[in-house]
Amino acid sequence: MTESRWYSTSPPAKLNLFLELLARRDDGFHELDTVMIAIDWRDELRVRRTSKPGVQLSVDWSAGRESIAKELQVTDDHELLLVPTDDKNLVVRALNRLTQTLNLDGGWEVQLNKNIPSGAGMGGASSDAASALRLGWEAAYETSSATFSPLKHEMLPLLAAEIGSDVPFFLGELESERDVECAQATGRGEKLSFFTLANPLHAVVIYPAASVSTAQVYSHCQVPDSPQSSNDLVRALQGIRAESEFSLHNALQAPARGLSSRIDPALECLSKAGLTHCRMTGSGSACFALADSSQQAAIAAETLRSTFPGGALIRPVVSCVVPSEIHIA
Template sequence: MLLQRLASKVSVLAPAKINLFLELLEKRPDGFHELETVMVAVSLFDRLEITPLATSEIELDCAWETGQTAQANQWEDPAQFLGDLPPMESNLVYRAVKLLQTEENVPHGARIILRKRIPSASGFGGASSDAAAALMAANLAWNLGCSINRLSELAASLGSDIPFFLHAGQLGSGLAMATGRGEKIATFPGKRLDLVLIRPAGGLSTPEVFRRCRIPASPESAQPLLASLQSDQQMSLPPTLTNRLSLPARELSSTIDRVANACEQLDVVAHQMSGSGSGYFAICRNRPHAMRVAARLRAANVGMVFPVTTCGIRALRN
C-alpha cells in the first residue's frame, strides 16, 4: 500500500493479492469457514485519492482506468472480463470511510476518487484492498492517528481479506498467512516472485463457491510452501498449488479449466486459481519469462493478462 500525502489530499496505490495456498479446516458456528491461507501482494494497483471536505458528505467517484477498458474492449462483452462496479452505498470504499467517520466522530466529509485496474469477482482482492486503502487514507487525511489494530477492528465487519492489506506491510514483503476466517494475520519475509495474472470471462460469487466446498478429512499444511518461499527453493514449488476452492469454482465456471490447461502447456514454475476465482496466476522463473508467458496467454485468448511481481505493502505502525 503506497500512501502519499499531498497538499490537499492523500493518494494511495492499492495492490491486488493472490492466494498461494488456501485450505479449509472446518465450518464455524457463525457460518464462516475456518481456513489457512498464504497471500502475497502483487503489483497490479487500483488508484485512490481522498480529499477532506468541510461538510460531512462522503462522495465517491468510481470508474475503470481508461487503459483497462481499452484492454477489455477487444472482447464482445467487456464486462465479462472486468466485472461490475457496485453502487456507491454498496461499495466497500464508501462503507469503510463512512464507518470510520461514524465510529471516530469525524465532523468532516471526504471526496474519494477511485480508478480501478484490478478486475472484480476475480479472487485478486480488489475491493478489500480498496477498502483498506480508503481506511488508511481517510485516517491520514483526517489526522485521526488510528493504529492498524483499530482500523482492523473496524474492517472486521466489512470483509475477511481487508486485515491482510492493513497488516501485511509489517515486514515489507507483502507475504502473510491468514487464519480464522482470514482476519488473523502473521507476516513473513519472502523472496520476490515474477507472475502472470489471468482474469477469464465471467467472475464468481464468493458465497456460492463456499456453499459448494467440502472440508477435507486431512487438511494440508501451508508450512512446506512457506519454507520454500522464504528460502532459495521457490523454483522447486509443486506445479499445482493447493486451493481447496478450486474444485467448486471449476464446477461453476468452465473458463477456469481452460486457463489451467493453457498454463499446463507452458513452462511455468507453478499455477493455481486465486481465492474463490475466477482469477488465476502462474509463477514464472524471472521477469523476461513472465513477459513471454503473458504473450503466449494473450495469444491463446484466455482472458485479460497481467505480468506482475510481488510487492511490499507500506502500512501504518501500531
C-alpha cells in the same frame, strides 16, 4: 471544517498461493489456512475530507472502459465493468465506519481508478477498502483537533476485519511498519502472520471474462477430513526450505471449476505456456502460474494474449510490499 489535501496510494491485488478449509464456523464462514502474496496489479485511489457529509465516490477504469471491454471481449456496459459507487462498494463502507468510529464531521470525496477486476479472487475491493482506511485516517488526522494517532495500530485492523476477511492483509504489518509481501492467515483470513520473501515471485495472471460468486463457491465445497498445512510452503518462501519443495493448493478450485467453464481453459493455457504451479486464486475466477523471471512472465503473457480462447485480462506480475506508499498533494 476545512477540506484536507488529497491523499493517494496504489492498492495492490493479491494471490492465494495456498488455501485450505479447516472447519465450518457457526457464523457461516470457514476456518482457513491460507497464504497470500501482494502483487503489482494495482488500482489507484485518492481521498480527501470535505464539509459535505457522506462519501462522494467516482469510479473509472484507468485504461479506459472501452479498452478493458475490448480485452474482455464484452460490451462497454457489461456487468464485469460495473463498479458500485454506493455502500455496496467497500471503500464507501470503510470511510463511513471510519467517520463513525472517530466521530468526524463532514464527509469524503473519493476518486477510484480501477485496474483490478471484480469477482476475480484477487482482493481488489478489499485492497481498495484497506487503502481507504489508511488514507482516511491520515486525512482525518490532518483536519481534526482530536488526538487519536496512538490508536491507529489498534483501530484500523479491527475496522478492516469488520469490513471484510481479506481487508486486514492489505494494511500490512502496522505495528512494525516493515516491508512485507506475504502472510500466512487463519481464522476467516484476518489472523495474520506476515513475513518477507526470500526471493521475489514472478507470475502470469489470467482473468477470463467471467466472475464467480464467492458465496456459491463456498456453498459447494466440503471440509476435508485431513486438511493440508501451509507450513512447508511458508518455510520454502522464506528460504528455510528449498523452493523445489513449493506445493501450491487451493481447496476452492474444484468447486469453482464446476461453476465456471472459463477456469479450466485458463489453467490449461498457463500450463502450455511453460509456466509452473498453475492455480486459481481465492474463489476465482482469476488463475495464475509462476515464472522464473520477469522476462519469462512478460513473454508468456504476450503469447497467452494471442492464444487464449476468448476475452481475458492477462498480466505479468511480481510480488510487492504492503501497504503501498501514501502520497499527499
